[in-house]
Amino acid sequence: MLALGPGLGSHWLFDGPRGGYLGELGELFLATEAVWWGKYAGFRLPLDLGVATSLVDKHYYDRHLDTYPVVNSSVGVAFRLGE
Numbered sequence: 001m002l003a004l005g006p007g008l009g010s011h012w013l014f015d016g017p018r019g020g021y022l023g024e025l026g027e028l029f030l031a032t033e034a035v036w037w038g039k040y041a042g043f044r045l046p047l048d049l050g051v052a053t054s055l056v057d058k059h060y061y062d063r064h065l066d067t068y069p070v071v072n073s074s075v076g077v078a079f080r081l082g083e
Helices: none
Strands: 002-014 022-035 041-057 068-073 076-079
Touching: 002 041, 022 068
Parallel strands: none
Antiparallel strands: 002 022, 022 041, 041 068, 041 076
């Protein structure tokens, strides 16, 4: 099964595990996902392509958040919850 659709997300950025809050990126992307189903579970392979831009920018270290391309992928297991 193949799915295609729009996506919206955000990433909060910190300077290390105990560092300060650097800002937040807002993302707009096209999401695709392939799922190969068994009887109750399946293997899923999503891919997102889009753009991220600064929503909050704290300007630490004389650096500024900019607009970036977004490529995101993962591998996972999907489960059927209904028929």
